[in-house]
Amino acid sequence: MLFKNLLPAAAFVTGATAASLSDVLASQNSTLSTLNSLLASNPDIVKTLSDASDITLLAPSNDALSKFLSNPSNAATVVSQTGLLDALLSYHVLNGTLYASNFTNSSIFVPTWLSNSSYANVTGGQVVEASLTNGSNVTFWSALKQNSTVSQANLNFTGGTLHIIDTVLSIPGDLNSTLVASNLTSADGALQKAGSDLTSKLAGLHNVTVFVPSNSAFSDIANIAGNWTSNQVADILNYHIIDGTVDYSTLFKNNTQAATLGGGNVTFTVDNGTIFVDSARIIEKDVLLSNGVLHVIDGVLNPKNTTAKPNTSGSTDAPAFSGASAASNSVPFTSGVPTPTTTVPAATGVSSSKSTGLAIPIQTGAVGYAALFGGAAILANL
Template sequence: MQFKHIFPAVLAVAAVQAQNNTMNLTSLIAGNTDLSGLSQLLQQYPNVATSLASASNVTLFAPSNQALQAVSAVLASAGGNTSNLVQALLDYHTVKGVYLASNITAQPAFPRTMLNMTAYSNVTGGQVVECRLVNNTTVEVISGLKTVANVTQANLNFTGGVVHVINSVLQIPGNFSSVAVSANLTALVGATEATNLTSSIDSLQDVTIFAPSNSAFQAIGSAASNLSASMATQILEYHVINGTIAYSSSLGNTTIPTLGGKNVTITVANSTIFVNGARVINPDILISGGVMHVIDSVLNPNNTQARGNSSETSATAQFSGASSATAVPFTSGVATPTTTIGALITTASQVASGYSSVAPAGGSKSAVASGAGASSSSKAGAAAMQTGAVGAAALFGGAALLANF
């Protein structure tokens, strides 16, 4: 079973491009005083500039001068050949398809970007960003670690599409384990390490992970302490959907097979999304291979009948007889995050409250991954964000990747 992503009708329009737009992208950037930093960056990397200038039917989210200040520090500290870093970064700011500000609504849209480098993305067709309208006034673009960038200048047309100036650099999503640690999902990371699954999950392509919170693991502490290695592996694989990226607004009432083979049941009730008996409490955390949704209970592959409802769920409902532990299981060997990113750990019971519709069962993998765009060639996929300083590890999807260049 696959999911189909339904966009607002306004997004399913033809590519909007004024007939009299004769300015090319390079000229547009060079002529905008708020984009002088981007212009200078492109002059330093002519191959990257040529690649960007040749793009057509695209939307560029162009970081302002202030936003790019952090990038200068990152590139200066990286040393050596940084052209691949810059290429990856600008690819991630370039969305396939033309999206005018008026095309973006309160219901999240998930367009694909040009980022296809395997060192940074394992999403077929390109890594994604989330776009949404907040309070009917502000367009937000959400990227890795739920970093939020606001559009400060909109609808700057050029011959190949449209440019929106943003006030923060988009962050390339890291792999599952690095993002999970940043989200304080240390029990999940510890469990995957104990079962030797971390590396394989990190490398999966087009993946959806339902990630139990630390509290969820702690609530079944008595059961967790008695798990065999085989059973622990089965439980963890039951939280992974391989080959399908299902963002929250793609989820409808349906069932879908997991990595371990057994199905999970998705239920949407009163703007709340349930996976069997677990509630999604923080959706759409982007990772390099797809998306991660935090849930409030650990799923049990031997109790697939457990169901949630719109008012409450029980963290122990899927493990009958389990009781809470004083300590959080599996965390003894996992480093505690040095910083806390509020957007990754904030919980919400009504994660689908802003959606005008929720996709029904059915559809194809390509519909989930690509969706419907603003133009005939645009693609979709996606994420969420938070304003803050940009570090090298976050900006380029993890510090370990910097060593590759």
């Protein structure tokens, strides 16, 4: 049985420099007893992590796992969905040894051990976003802008270092599930109207960057959008997708272009930290997807108006569609699209908000692994 890509949950340990991972885990039992219980019946996992080098382990505390399990569906889903526990654990193992002093106020996107294509289609492994918040708190962002803060840092062992975190990371989901959870109902409805050819194509893409107009952005062109055919909607949505590149916000450069799935080029403008795509501004950055990243924008892009320029001196931009206007109480494409009962920060443009009670995502494809250990049953009973 291979454990190379197994989620080093066991690696969630603490210790002094040169201590073994097992020693570190044992020394932190008062804080990590729930995690240690999960790992106790899986010594092979601990050995895999102990033999690894140059890694950073993010270890959920007892309180973090208790919060995770307070969502009734989480434990049940982990038990029933083969391979999910392995994926979840793998997402907590970072490539490279990163001490607290390595983080700054600027975000970095760190690859993890999560490379199982049933859950992640990002070259080099799914990432977590990391930066300092409030000046000194090391914080990680996972799916739907959920944040996890380090409560105890730099617990060193022979293969790297371990940080105890206050929230279990959440594996990013696919585009459709992320739109639903983020209350981006117009975009979700537009994707449905575009038809199965586009949704099937998107599901099979690796390494994508998607610009998603907010509900307000669609409302601003309601008089026009309401008359679009399915083919027109598909053409417009294709202009919002970059295939083959995962462009996190830190990678955008002023006055550069990128080819879209529809064939035309979008132009990026970076002005005093604000990023524009053609004439639309990014109002929520870096919402992670199973196959890339999503950025929420305040306007709908027009593939027939690729020269649209942003209004860098104002707070709003004119629609990229000539003659567009809002219709009274009209939000295009939302008829029949359910509104989620709860929303997450990605829907509001508040990237540092704390979200709680988020459910784990459903896998993106058929699982290729058998269950690698029986710890899921333990998790369900903790």
